[in-house]
Amino acid sequence: MKRFASFLFLTAIAFTAPAHAQQVLVEAESFDSRGGWKLDTQFIDTMGSPYLLAHGLGRPVEDATTEVAFPEMGEYRVFVRTKDWVARWKAKGQPGRFQLIVDGTPLQETFGTKGVEWFWHDGGTVQIENENATVAIRDLTGFDGRCDAILFTKNDSPPPNTSDILPNWRRELLGLNATPTNMDGYDLVVVGGGYAGMGTAISAARMGCKVALVQNRPVLGGNGSSEVRVWAMGHIRRGKYPRIGEIVEEFCDRATKSPGTFEEFEDAKKERIVRAEPNIDLFLNYHAFKVETEEKQITAVHAFNTNTNERKRFSGRFFVDCTGHGTVGYLAKADWDMTPDGRMGMSNMWAWDEGDAPAAFPETPWALDLAMEDFPYPRDHHGQWFWESGFDKDAIGDAEGIRDWNLRAVYGAFNAMKNRDGAADHKTAFLTWIAFIGGPRESRRLMGDVILTGDDVVEKREFIDGCVPSTWSIDLHYPKKEYADKFSENPFISIAEHDRRIDRAYGYPVPYRCFYSRNIRNLFMAGRNISVTHKALGTTRVMKTCGMMGEVVGKAASICVLQNCKPRDIYERYWSDMEKLLELPGKAYRPTVEDSFAIPDDSLAKADGRGQAKGIDPSTLKGVVVDDRDADKSKRWRDAFALPGFVGTGYVYARESDAATIRFPVKVPASGRYEIRIAYHPHLNRGSTVPVVVEYGKESSTMTVNMKQPPQEDGFHSIGQFDFSEGDSIIVQLSSEGAGGDVHADAVQLVPVQ
Incomplete structure (x- = not known):
């Protein structure tokens, strides 16, 4: 043409x-x-x-x-x-x-x-x-x-x-028209087509909303697309509302590596699932750049086609910011925050392979001046998530500079492999892929009625509207010291610090009030730009969790349309209605918000809240039982639920080198003599001298447990009998230091001695 x-x-x-x-x-x-x-x-x-x-x-x-x-x-x-x-x-x-x-x-x-x-x-x-x-x-x-x-x-x-x-x-x-083409009649306009945007659009459409999904790339999936290739993390179908996550289950990738291959990220499948929804109009390659507001409400979002520059004006009743950067909220003057420094950076992962014949690579004098000792060797032919920079740079205003620095780091590393001290070992090596689309982790966060903190998550603060299970550890990235020392201008290799005091089996329920703006009355948000602090973002930011946020927002939007109310009203007036929708299968469908739901035959069976075989309900056990979920854990404890017969929703374990402690608080219900028991699963790698301390009042008692041996009764092992008074506060502490192997902690039981 x-x-x-x-x-x-x-x-x-x-x-x-x-x-x-x-x-x-x-x-x-x-x-x-x-x-x-x-x-x-x-x-x-x-x-x-x-x-x-x-x-x-x-x-x-x-x-x-x-x-x-x-x-x-x-x-x-x-x-x-x-x-x-x-x-x-x-x-x-x-x-x-x-x-x-x-x-x-x-x-x-x-x-x-x-x-x-x-x-x-x-x-x-x-x-x-x-x-x-x-x-x-x-x-x-x-x-x-x-x-x-x-x-x-x-x-x-x-x-x-x-x-x-x-x-x-x-x-x-x-020759473009001065007036954009008006696209109206939408109940919900979703901007951003990553996991959060897809989850929102599909959920709202199946709840009966007419939806516009606006995405400025040619593919859906965001960081979970073939362009960025971050595998989707976070457990789904967990917690109080295990139906949440069933939509994510439909479209998520099954990548076995990060970065994986183009095919593993299934761009075509994602688009096919979205286009199959009759209530969704999908607008790929449209970039949102302008927002109209009136009386603290958004009336329209303007976007232009990144191929033709044609402009469209999307008007609707409600809007969802799934851009990651909080762009729509920022343009609408929503309240927002961004950590001033020490933010997580942007990744540009890469991959290489080896052929049958020598392959040349041009010298790169303009790249970072690297030798083989200056970067972690990309084992398994992958430069992984930790090729990350921009921690103290402008994550939005200088995003191109951050991406370009990442490219200089990758090219400098491969130049060392091909043309410098790694040349002898990499004669047939060639680059197969470098992400030119960056994988940002942190920028603006839009403020809601609740700003979730890291302490809220660790202390398991309960919110009535807690609904999206976050199962990832509080995973914050920082420049790795040796690279920060040598490349102080912008270190390009990161290290992850994990606070593992997260219930990875059941999940911490993020409250709904984090998913709408506190000052723009018809604006929702889902994804990494929700209302959390920097620390809490470490657990909420992974893609499957973001997708579940979208599922919740889509359901809430349908209530707003049906009841002619605002997002805030869902919590204040319609939470019982919301709970009913949260219990519906992900494939439940109605043509409009006025219609009845149809439940397709291929709907998933309801999960038990953990996505695994159900553990023992603590309330069915005799005496007082404190699960590991309610214990105070130091860092380094790892969540697990693979071994059957555990109490509650899982158990935790730590290695001897972790020097980890876990403290179970127990309240004595009545005066008398009690036996204290601990639950664990035996294994050959368990410690034979696990230190256990019972603290009560000003006294304490110390003993060791051989966790290679099976417990005596019902998965519990007795650590002694004690006389207590009503109301006494007891602490049972297990430690991994000096344990002689791994320490397993599941629950503590206080049983009256007859």
Whole structure:
């Protein structure tokens, strides 16, 4: 097809150019064929536009080509909006070089060689001799050259170098309507198509809402797509409402590695499941950039097509921010927060393989100057989650710089493997994939009526509206010390610190009040931008958990539509109605919110709250029983539920080297003599000298337990008899230090001696 790039005669108001200067603007993303160039939409909010990226892993990519219609023949000056992406670091070389070719002839100027920031690079003049000219962008390196747009002009002045999204001069040159196409009639507009957005859209649609799902990428899944390849973590179908997670079960990936292969992330399956819902209109490749509000409510979200720049205005009754960055809430002036420093960073994972013949790799003097000792060897041919940087950088305003630094780190590492001290061992090695779409972990968080804290999670603070089970440990990332010392400007390798005092079997129930804005009355949120603190984000941010948030929000939105109420009213007035929806199978469906539900025959069987065989209910045991869920645990305890016969929802274990302690608080119900018992599962790797201390009043008693041997009765082992008074507070402590092996802790039982 012909690309008829629009032109018109502009006045001096639009440009600082002579009146009636003729202009022809070609947006790179609108090329008829992108060849091997990739569309990058991550940084629109800061640089103003999507652009094409020559992400060839060191091998020049195929030309992007298009046909441009010119109003008349003659000489045109050419400007190309681009940058030298390593210039900000004063790096040697120019890895992003490319040419512009018009009707088969390259311009003399080479692009991608100047500019710390995006700017209009003067390419000199070109003689246009045909009404329809072929224009091509030719990559020269394969190392991430980038092109935003090309301007052919009859005067010598470059266009405005604004970072505004679709400014008037661009819209006019592209012949776009001043008024966007209005898309109305939606009960719910969901912005963001990751796990949270998909869970929200599918849930709301099945509850009877008419839904628009707006996603600025060509695929769904976000970090769990083939573009980023983070496997989906977090247990689903757990806790008080084990039906939550059944929708996530339908679309989640089954990747066995992170990063896995393209096929493992099943982009096509995700899209197929969403498109199968008659109540969902899916808008891939639409970037939301503007929000209309009135009286603390959102009335519409504006988005433009990242391929054509066509604009749409999505109006609806309710809106959901699933962008990760809290973009919709930020534009609507919702209350938000962002940890000022020490945030988790962005990952760009990578993979390599080995062939049958030697494979060359270009020298990369512009990359980080690395030797093999400067990075963790990518075993199993994978650069994993810990290739992460940007901890104290602007996670939104400088996201492109963080991504580019990550690329320099990966290319520098592979250069060491191929051309430096690793060359002898990697003669046949070649890169197979590097994520150019970043995997951010933390940025803005939108504030709700509850701001969940890390202490809330660890102390198991109960909220009436707790509904989404978070089963991931409080997993916070920091720069690994040796890399922070050597690469203090921006360490590129992280370490994860886990606070494992989380019930990974049953899950900590995150309250519903974290899922809507406290000051924008019709705005929900789901995903990593919900109302939590930095520490609590460490457990709530994983993808399956975010997907379950979406399921809850979709159900809440249907009540808001049916009852003509606001998200806050669900908790205050309609929580009993909400609980009924939370008990429904994930495949329950009604055409509208007024209809009755149909339950398909292929609905999943209801899980027991742990997704596993049910443990022993503590209330069925004699005496007083304190489960490990209610014990005070130090770090290093690991949740498990694989061994049958446990009490409650699982058990915990620690290794001797962990020096871990667990303290069970027991309240004496009446005066008398009691036997204290501990529950554990025997194994050959268990400790034979596990220290156990009973503390009561000012006294204590210490003994050791051989956990290689089976307990004496019903899975419990007696550690002695004691006389207590009514109301006494007892602490039973188990320690792994000096245990002689692993320590297993399940429950403590206080039984009256007859």
